[in-house]
Amino acid sequence: MVQSFSRDLAEYQPQLFHVIEVFVTEPSSTAAVHSFLKVGMIRFLLPICLIFCISTFFWFFGTYHSDPFIKATLSAKGSIDKGNRIFKMNCVGCHGISAQGLVGPDLHSATSRLSDGKIINQVVKGLTPPMPSFEIDSQSMADLLAYMHSIN
Numbered sequence: 001m002v003q004s005f006s007r008d009l010a011e012y013q014p015q016l017f018h019v020i021e022v023f024v025t026e027p028s029s030t031a032a033v034h035s036f037l038k039v040g041m042i043r044f045l046l047p048i049c050l051i052f053c054i055s056t057f058f059w060f061f062g063t064y065h066s067d068p069f070i071k072a073t074l075s076a077k078g079s080i081d082k083g084n085r086i087f088k089m090n091c092v093g094c095h096g097i098s099a100q101g102l103v104g105p106d107l108h109s110a111t112s113r114l115s116d117g118k119i120i121n122q123v124v125k126g127l128t129p130p131m132p133s134f135e136i137d138s139q140s141m142a143d144l145l146a147y148m149h150s151i152n
């Protein structure tokens with residue numbers, strides 16, 4: 001048993017040494033391994049980075065333009081007067097009679113801080129309770145936006 005093991009080892013030894021030799025005495029092969037790893041990493045990471053960047057881009061710029069309600073609202077021409085009335089009926093309880101802020105924030109600078117798409121989402125989606133979501137048609141939403149731009 002012992003004998004056969006040592007014979008086996010003797011048979012394997014040259015092979016073991018050969019492997020060690022390659023790694024220790026040939027720097028070019030280790031360099032090759034390293035550069036292979038580097039290229040492999042880049043090939044692996046680059047597509048992931050690209051996918052991440054592209055989806056972030058679409059997430060930022062695509063959401064608002066692909067939403068049909070937002071599209072319809074932005075293409076409708078709003079009336080400041082009607083918007084004022086809609087605001088007085090629905091929003092003053094929280095944002096104040098002249099949008100100066102009450103429970104909700106002052107909305108005078110809202111249109112310069114927020115994009116139209118964000119404001120539309122704020123009104124129709126109920127993203128930030130306690131502000132409720134409103135069921136509003138796109139024309140009325142356009143009126144409301146026109147009013148909000150007029151007080152900015």
Ligand code: HEC
Nearest residue numbers: 090091093094103104105110119122123128130131132134
């Ligand atoms: C029940 C109270 C309430 C009503 C009604 C309400 N809001 Fe608000 N609104 C809030 C609160 C509270 C916030 C702040 C939410 C937050 O924490 O971001 C807010 C935030 C907003 C914002 C974002 C402001 C900013 O600076 O980020 C806009 C725009 C807005 N409301 C518009 C409206 C409009 C237009 C209406 C009417 C259609 C309306 N709100 C009705 C309570 C209300």
